[in-house]
Amino acid sequence: xxxxxxxxxxxxxxxxEPASISCRSSQSLLHSNGYSYVDxxxxxxxxxxxxxxxxxxxxxxxxxxxxxxxxSGTDFTLKISRVEAEDVGVYYCMETLQSPYxxxxxxxxxxx
Amino acid sequence: xVQLLESGGGLVQPxxxxxxxxxxxxxxxxxxxxxxVRQAPGxxxxxxxxxxxxxxxxxxxxxxxxxxxxxxxxSKNTVYLQTHxxxxxxxxxxxxxxxxxxxxxxxxxxxxQGTTVTVSS
Numbered sequence: 001x002x003x004x005x006x007x008x009x010x011x012x013x014x015x016x017e018p019a020s021i022s023c024r025s026s027q028s029l030l031h032s033n034g035y036s037y038v039d040x041x042x043x044x045x046x047x048x049x050x051x052x053x054x055x056x057x058x059x060x061x062x063x064x065x066x067x068x069x070x071x072s073g074t075d076f077t078l079k080i081s082r083v084e085a086e087d088v089g090v091y092y093c094m095e096t097l098q099s100p101y102x103x104x105x106x107x108x109x110x111x112x
Numbered sequence: 113x114v115q116l117l118e119s120g121g122g123l124v125q126p127x128x129x130x131x132x133x134x135x136x137x138x139x140x141x142x143x144x145x146x147x148x149v150r151q152a153p154g155x156x157x158x159x160x161x162x163x164x165x166x167x168x169x170x171x172x173x174x175x176x177x178x179x180x181x182x183x184x185x186x187s188k189n190t191v192y193l194q195t196h197x198x199x200x201x202x203x204x205x206x207x208x209x210x211x212x213x214x215x216x217x218x219x220x221x222x223x224x225q226g227t228t229v230t231v232s233s
Contacts, residue, residue, distance in 0.1 A: 054219030
């Protein structure tokens with residue numbers, strides 16, 4: 001089975017500063033159609049997860065453009081250009097190429 | 113508004129069974145791919161099962177294969193997760209969710225609030 005490894009597992013960021021989360025897959029997630037099959041989710045405290053990014057770099061509806069996804073193959077990155085208080089929570093990457101569809105361990109983002 | 117409402121969780125003894133339900137409003141399951149994702153207490157997310165609105169075989173995590181079955185009742189616009197032979201490792205909040213598109217397993221854009229399953233004697 002594919003393994004998704006996130007780093008760091010936690011980060012503390014000053015509001016207005018950037019943040020970056022890495023997700024490494026043990027197998028390539030690049031489909032023959034040219035898309036990388038990785039999603040990013042944010043689970044805010046006490047809430048259900050919410051979709052941020054799908055197919056590696058496509059922003060979900062309502063997601064601010066200060067949040068972006070990039071990468072291809074086995075290495076992916078979620079970037080927040082300017083962290084705000086509402087960004088607090090646990091971020092997960094998820095591979096969506098083939099079953100079983102595995103999540104990363106999660107990265108907890110806190111505000112300094 | 114598109115919403116999902118899970119029910120059916122509760123306390124069950126090891127070896128027992130539960131049927132979790134997920135009722136949809138604002139869309140129909142026949143045109144959506146659906147998934148169940150669970151989260152053990154204090155742990156991360158774990159994909160459990162998915163199936164496409166267009167039909168075809170469902171997919172299951174190895175940890176639940178042969179014990180869990182996903183199904184739907186189109187007349188009730190409800191998806192079910194039938195669970196059997198439950199163990200303490202199945203204790204979790206179970207989320208029902210839908211994918212962006214009917215034919216593809218990417219982009220889980222709508223999530224329910226979750227229903228809690230506790231397996232304990």
